[in-house]
Amino acid sequence: MSRKVLLHVGTPKTGTSYLQDVLFRNREVLAAAGIAYPADRPDAHFLAALDLMQLPWGGLQAEAIGAWDALAERVRGHDGTAIISHEILATASRSQIGRALDSLGHNAGAEVHVVLSVRDLVRQIPAEWQENVKHRAQLGYGAFLDQVRDPERATRIGAWFWGVQEIPDILDRWGQELPPEQVHVVTVPPPGGAPEVLWKRFSQAFGLDGIDLDLEGERHNPSLGAPETTLLRRINRKANAELAPADYRPLVRELLAHQTLSRRTSSPRLALPPDLHPWVRELSASWIAELGARGYDVVGDLADLVGAPPVAEYADPDRPREKQVAAAAVDAITALLLDDARLRREEQRLREELADVRGALERAYATPSYRVRRALVVRLEGSGLGRGLLGAYRRARGRSSRSA
Amino acid sequence: MTAGAWAWVAHLRAGGTTPWQSWTSTDAADEGGYLPGAQQLELLRRLNVAGRPSPALVERVLTASAPGRGRPDLELVGVGEPRRFGPPAVDPAVLSDDELLRVATGLLAAELAAPVEMRDVAGDGPAGQPVSTSRRRPPRTRRFRTRYELAGDPWLAAAHTRQLTLDGRPPGGPGRSVHVLGSDLQTMLAHTWAAGSFGTGAPSWPDFLARVRARRRLPRRVDLPGVVERFGARPHTGRVGVVLDLAALPRLVGVRRLEPVPDVPAHATELARQVGAALSLHVVPAEQAELLASALLPRLARVAGPLPVVPAEHRDWVEDAAFGLRQQLLRARYPVVGDPDELLPTWSEPVEGSVLGLAIELLLEEAT
Structure with missing residues (x-):
């Protein structure tokens, strides 16, 4: 039975991919320090979260069957500290959280801590729209913002957004059975700060200080500019009907978004519309006051949740400069052509290999x-x-x- | 009012049907760690209205979480202080059917998956292999039989092939005749959607039609000339022809009669589709299709009602596509049994059935 379980439950877009990559690559070093990060593949905790929360995810759910129970069993079997991390856990329901805590030994002697990394809404709102677009969404930024601002949260977009972003509610659910000192809030520093500051905060929250970890991971979730996101949304509108999820992931999300369009760093960045800043400022202030009053362990500064002021020149992705979208499209077409050329070479190689095998078979049949x-x-x-x-x-x- | 909410939970556990807004009692009742969501409580109330759920089913409903994306478990309006964070509390009576269906289909899927999960826990079968719910031995293959293969309309082809196989007449063999089954295009599209819904998954009927339209080509199985071409090019294949008159099929496959294939009405297929989506969270795709076909289809085949109807905004292209099929068959002089005009659709008005009502009926069947 693990004596201590650190359960990192979100939120998305707070450096979680980097943290998970460091933890996965350093499993052996961590194990030597008595810390288990039980995972045989980089997305093991993602699959476990899908299983716990009964979420379909473009066909991946078949690989997730039974993954939470298997993970929990490994955590219970470890004598020491265990870490679980995935950001979509933020949206778990009370009954799912109850099941998760029980399965990790919460009522059987294990000391469970919940860690929530958080970032200001000024950055989170546009980042969530972009993430939706990278997952086949076709709705424009304005429509997304309308759904996010709908107080009923009746749409899938609104329900999901607040499920993974409303910090006081996430901690209401995850912290329901825990004393406040076992709930840790890690704030993401404001933009422009030294990049190592966030890692130092994670390291402190997870008790990793003093362990010699390899921090040179490449894995991150690159962001797109406004015209690039618009282009991707237009591609979704045109191609979604024909492109299966298994093809969308490598071709659109990986090849186009991550490997090609994210490299265009000189285009205008996605931002929160200036007219929404007063609403976000008021909301953030209420969260900061609530979190401060609850007595959680804050690693960083709750003032980090205030967010930056409006950008000087706002680029509306619903009314983009078509020249910029066209330039992004040229880059996208070039990347697809190069990939197609690579596949043609591979096809030719396989044809030659097949012809060799057929010849050998015919000689045998003769x-x-x-x-x-x-x-x-x-x-x-x-x-x-x-x-x-x-x-x-x-x-x-x-x-x-x-x-x- | 928290005491009142727990008293309402106790009332529902005991089979009560009073809506939350009419509930006034605050009698002492057992309290758990947290109140079940409004969706779960309202579903239980509807189950109580429709029948007598078993104690086990009551517990399953109250501890369920709705699978998939959507609104989280919602709190009851009027309980405790007004919420400052989280989704707004609701009156469960005004929740949409879709909200309750998410919980209900999750429960039905868990019920279907239970034998597979028990097998995997017990370790008495290879994980990932289809589970057969039937213990019947495979029928002995007849020595003398007509060699055939059925293609085309996936619903009809699969059902007739299954029937013939159970009669000792499996498809295949060198020189087999291929019969490409077809009917009017609206029915073939509905059958294709049903085959996906009872298989490894399909979009909703409106989304299915929108995708077919966006692709500008019919699904491969109902593109009858294309099917004939593909089978004609295969080695060891005998005569390939289109069969639009299903009354002629028994003679073509060498039997006296074939049972007609029951159609599943639109709302029952939609329920199967949603249960399938939830089932995909418990079992691998092959098992999902096997469980839907062997365990859910027989229960839904008893439900009366019409097939889904192509809505007005899609009728033009469906008519054009049907006419195109007819013309291709005639021009290419493919062997056709039946009248090619049978491919042309005739329109009727849609009849809505309650998917939630059907889900509640099935849940209560489990309890009896």
């Missing part, structure tokens, strides 16, 4: 003994008696294969 056996089988299959004899022979031989 032997006199094979021709005699084949003629005999064809003759026997032509009559009922022959088929019976063949069947008897095959049963005697001990396998049902029909090959001669």
Whole structure:
């Protein structure tokens, strides 16, 4: 039984991919320090979260079946500290959280801590829209903002956004059975600060200080500019009907978004519309007051949640400069052409390999003994008696294969 | 009012049907760690209105979480202080059917998956392999039988093939005749949607039609000329022809009669589709299709009602596509049994059935 479980439950877009990459690559170093990060593949905790929360995810759910129970069993089997981390856990329901805590030994002696990393809404709102677009969404930024601002949260977009972003509610749910000192809030520093500050906060919250970890991971979730996100949304509108999820992931999300469009860093960045800043400022202030009053362990500064002032020149992705979108589209077409050329070379190589194999097979079939056996089988299959004899022979031989 | 909410939970547990807004009692009742969501409580109330759910089903409803994305478990309006954070509390009576269906389909999926999960826990079968819910031995193959293969309309082809196989007449064999089954295009589209819904998944009927339209080509199985071409090019294939008159099929496959294939009405297929989506969270796709076909389809095949109807905004292109199919069959002089005009759709008005009502009926069946 783990003596201590650190459960990192969100929020998205707070450096979670980097943290998870460091933890995964340093599993052995952590184990030597008595800390388990139980995962056999980088997305193991994502699959466990899908399983716990019964979430379909573009066909990945088949790989997630039973993943939470398997993870919890490994946590319980570890004598020391165990870490679980995935940001979509933020949206779990009270009953799912109850099940999760029980399965981790919360009522059987384990000391469970919940960690929530948080970032200001000024950055989170546009980032969430972009993430939706990278997951096939077709709705414009304005429509997204309308759904987010709908107080009923009746749409999937609104329900999901607040489920993973409303910090006091997430901690209401996850902290329902825990004392406040076992709830840790890690704030993401304001933009422009030293990049290592966030890691130092994570390191402090997870008790990793003093462990010699390799921090040179490459894995991160790159962001797109406003025209690039618009382009992706237009591609979704055109291609969604024909492109299966299994093809969308490598072609659109990886090749186009992450490997191509995210490299265009000089285009205008996505931002919160200036007219929404007063609403966000008021909301953030109420969160900061609430979190301060609850007595959680804050790593960083709750003032980080205030967010930056409006940008000087706002680029509305619903009314983009078409020249910028066209330039992004040229980059996208070039990337697809280059990838297509690579696949054509691979196809040619496989054709040649197949021709070699066919030639070898034909040479094997050309032997006199094979021709005699084949003629005999064809003759026997032509009559009922022959088929019976063949069947008897095959049963005697001990396998049902029909090959001669 | 928290005491009142727990008293209402106790009332519902005991089979009560009083809506939350009419509930006034604050009698002492057992309290748990947290109140079940408004969706779960309202579903239980509807179950109580419709029948007598078993104690086990009551517990399953109260501890369920709705699978998939959507609104989280909602709190009851009027309980405790007004919420400053989280989704607004609701009157459960005004929740939409879709909200309750998410919980109900999750419960039905868990019920279907239970034998598979028990097998995996017990370890008495290979994980990932389809589970057969039938213990019947495979039928002995007849020595003398007509060699055939059925293609085209996936619903009809699969059902007739299954029927013939159970009669000892599996498809295949060298020189087999291929019969490409078809009917009017509206029915073939509805059958294709049903085959996906009872298989490894399908979008909703409106989304299905929108996707077919966006692709500007019919699903492969109902593009009858294309099917004939593909089978004609395969080695060891005999005569390939289109069968639009299903009354002729028994003669073509060498039997006296074939049972007609029951159609599943639109709302029952929609329920199967949603249960399938929830089932995909418990079992691998092959098992999902097997469980839907063997365990859910027989229960839904008893439900009366019409097939889904193509809505007015899609009728033009469906008519054009049907006419195109007819013309291709005639021009290419493919062998056709039946009248090619059978491909042209005739329109009727849609009849809405209650998907939630059907889900509640099935949940109560489990309890009896």
